[in-house]
Amino acid sequence: MSIITKLAVAASLATALSSAALAQDISGKVVGFSQIGSESGWRAAETSVTRQEAEARGVDLKFADAQQKQENQIKAIRGFIAQGVDAILVAPVVATGWDEVLTEAKEAEIPVVLLDRGVDAPEDLYLTSVASDQVEEGRVAGQWLVDTVGAEDCKVVELQGTVGSTPAINRKQGFEEAIAGHDNITIARSQTGDFTRSKGKEVMEGFIKAENGGADICAVYAHNDDMAVGAIQAIKDAGLKPGTDILVVSIDAVPDIFTAIAAGEANATVELTPNMAGPAFDVLAAYWADGTEPEKFIITESKLYTSADDPAGEYERRKDLGY
Numbered sequence: 550m551s552i553i554t555k556l557a558v559a560a561s562l563a564t565a566l567s568s569a570a571l572a573q574d575i576s577g578k579v580v581g582f583s584q585i586g587s588e589s590g591w592r593a594a595e596t597s598v599t600r601q602e603a604e605a606r607g608v609d610l611k612f613a614d615a616q617q618k619q620e621n622q623i624k625a626i627r628g629f630i631a632q633g634v635d636a637i638l639v640a641p642v643v644a645t646g647w648d649e650v651l652t653e654a655k656e657a658e659i660p661v662v663l664l665d666r667g668v669d670a671p672e673d674l675y676l677t678s679v680a681s682d683q684v685e686e687g688r689v690a691g692q693w694l695v696d697t698v699g700a701e702d703c704k705v706v707e708l709q710g711t712v713g714s715t716p717a718i719n720r721k722q723g724f725e726e727a728i729a730g731h732d733n734i735t736i737a738r739s740q741t742g743d744f745t746r747s748k749g750k751e752v753m754e755g756f757i758k759a760e761n762g763g764a765d766i767c768a769v770y771a772h773n774d775d776m777a778v779g780a781i782q783a784i785k786d787a788g789l790k791p792g793t794d795i796l797v798v799s800i801d802a803v804p805d806i807f808t809a810i811a812a813g814e815a816n817a818t819v820e821l822t823p824n825m826a827g828p829a830f831d832v833l834a835a836y837w838a839d840g841t842e843p844e845k846f847i848i849t850e851s852k853l854y855t856s857a858d859d860p861a862g863e864y865e866r867r868k869d870l871g872y
């Protein structure tokens with residue numbers, strides 16, 4: 550057998566083995582899920598999709614809502630360890646402060662999978678992380694603005710996500726990278742809206758007041774769609790036209806932003822899939838089957854949508870998914 554044939558056989562064997570692992574029956578496994586809360590439509594969808602993906606595989610999902618508090622997440626994870634669950638899924642509200650509890654899970658030999666946000670902790674403390682490339686999401690949003698305004702001067706106001714969370718840190722960085730070198734585009738104001746619609750609206754009202762009734766604002770960049778929807782309301786309340794007087798670009802691709810895009814009140818969004826649990830259960834199945842170690846980072850796609858991408862159809866496709 551030539552070396553090339555041997556390699557081809559090895560590759561097809563590896564594929565067969567990993568598909569066998571993927572097809573593994575994981576029904577009856579008990580998995581704890583420490584969810585952040587319900588701050589956004591996207592978060593609600595992630596919760597329902599995770600429940601559906603667990604049910605489809607016969608996994609017994611133990612769900613804990615942390616109501617945005619890291620201490621509640623740590624308590625929930627300790628509870629899962631005490632119950633002896635087979636694995637733990639965690640969407641970490643902030644990046645820091647996880648070493649101790651993740652070490653406890655490791656010592657109990659319970660694999661941990663991070664969903665949608667990252668942590669500043671040694672990589673050997675979790676099995677894998679299923680998330681988007683959040684810096685790239687910010688870059689895609691920033692590049693859309695660069696392409697849209699061309700050489701026009703553009704003062705941007707930024708609605709940041711939860712302070713200390715990886716999407717807030719990374720989406721800011723990516724956007725700044727995209728506009729770097731375009732001196733006509735500047736971030737005039739930047740404040741957290743905590744990923745919620747109500748805070749997005751409140752903070753945008755302050756930006757409008759501070760920027761000549763909104764007349765000096767060219768665009769709002771929101772780290773998620775819910776804050777953008779809140780900002781759209783604030784813009785309308787100020788007697789301005791969102792999407793025209795003030796451009797609106799954000800991240801998530803929830804149904805409500807497609808309604809706004811279809812109405813000309815928002816301009817662009819970057820998709821974040823709510824199905825982080827599907828890939829997480831698949832890697833766990835392979836891990837339980839034969840100890841297969843997954844890639845450390847499983848990256849989901851970050852696709853841009855604008856009015857050219859059938860926003861009414863995109864709304865229809867998403868409206869019943871639990872957002």
Ligand code: AHR
Binds near residue numbers: 592
């Ligand atoms: O971690 C993902 C972010 O968290 C979503 O973009 C936002 O809507 C959510 O609150």
